[in-house]
Amino acid sequence: MNATSTLALAILVSVAAAAATSFVLRPAVEPAPAAAPDDDPKLAAMEADIAELRTELAALRDAIASGGRVDVSTSNGLDEAAVRRLVQELVGDGSERQEPPIDILVVLRDLQNPLIDPAEKAALWEKVRDNGQIEDVVAEYERLAALAPGDANAQTELGWAYQQRMLAAKTGPERGQWGAKGAAQFEKALAIDPTDFDARHSLAQHSYWADMRGDAIQHFETLIEQQKSRTPEPKHAEPFLWLGNIFADRGDRDRAKEVWRQGARLFPNNDVLRHRLDTFR
Numbered sequence: 001m002n003a004t005s006t007l008a009l010a011i012l013v014s015v016a017a018a019a020a021t022s023f024v025l026r027p028a029v030e031p032a033p034a035a036a037p038d039d040d041p042k043l044a045a046m047e048a049d050i051a052e053l054r055t056e057l058a059a060l061r062d063a064i065a066s067g068g069r070v071d072v073s074t075s076n077g078l079d080e081a082a083v084r085r086l087v088q089e090l091v092g093d094g095s096e097r098q099e100p101p102i103d104i105l106v107v108l109r110d111l112q113n114p115l116i117d118p119a120e121k122a123a124l125w126e127k128v129r130d131n132g133q134i135e136d137v138v139a140e141y142e143r144l145a146a147l148a149p150g151d152a153n154a155q156t157e158l159g160w161a162y163q164q165r166m167l168a169a170k171t172g173p174e175r176g177q178w179g180a181k182g183a184a185q186f187e188k189a190l191a192i193d194p195t196d197f198d199a200r201h202s203l204a205q206h207s208y209w210a211d212m213r214g215d216a217i218q219h220f221e222t223l224i225e226q227q228k229s230r231t232p233e234p235k236h237a238e239p240f241l242w243l244g245n246i247f248a249d250r251g252d253r254d255r256a257k258e259v260w261r262q263g264a265r266l267f268p269n270n271d272v273l274r275h276r277l278d279t280f281r
Contacts (some may be wrong), residue, residue, distance in 0.1 A: 152193040159185030237267040
């Protein structure tokens, strides 16, 4: 049962408790002689209402478990419309369904497609996390990296998988541990191939977000230097944008503009670099 379903049940339990309390604490208009427990009409009415609410709770549990529509009805003087609205708001009308498990091999094939759009790739990772299958995907990346210990790309992709696992972590220390594992994989990839763009760019970004700006600058400057011997690809413009932004944040306006200008010459179709140059004051 999910959290909203549990909360909906808790509401009905609270309603039952409120009903019971109202019967117990309601002051009598006129004192009456004490009645035997079995003959007390108020107690009998209270027990009847509680029994009815228990029946409704059981029906609600069954409806949620089976994915069917939730029906709430009361006949004990409670506000039926309010209860119905709350339950439908929290639980829904039964039309929502949990996504079926996704095929891990299909996910890996799509994630490793070099032509996949970055937005589509991010959405696919999000779906993996939402489905609770991130551990399975990470384990598969670990298996592939172990099979190719000398492949820089395999080690980099495992680093990306660790970063995605970091996003699914519940606590700060846990996120830090997975982030560090990702950085270690990028360093492993660079030990295999110091010119691997994806590994160094990912490590530079990790250094930036980990507040290691000096390391980030060093990695971005290395990427820019290595660009002199690379065939330009659109993603290769990123180090120029990042490094210029770091210099701008530090108040080094001239170096920021020079880096962006250098990038704009190599990547004239990059609108972001051009925009930074045109609007930076």
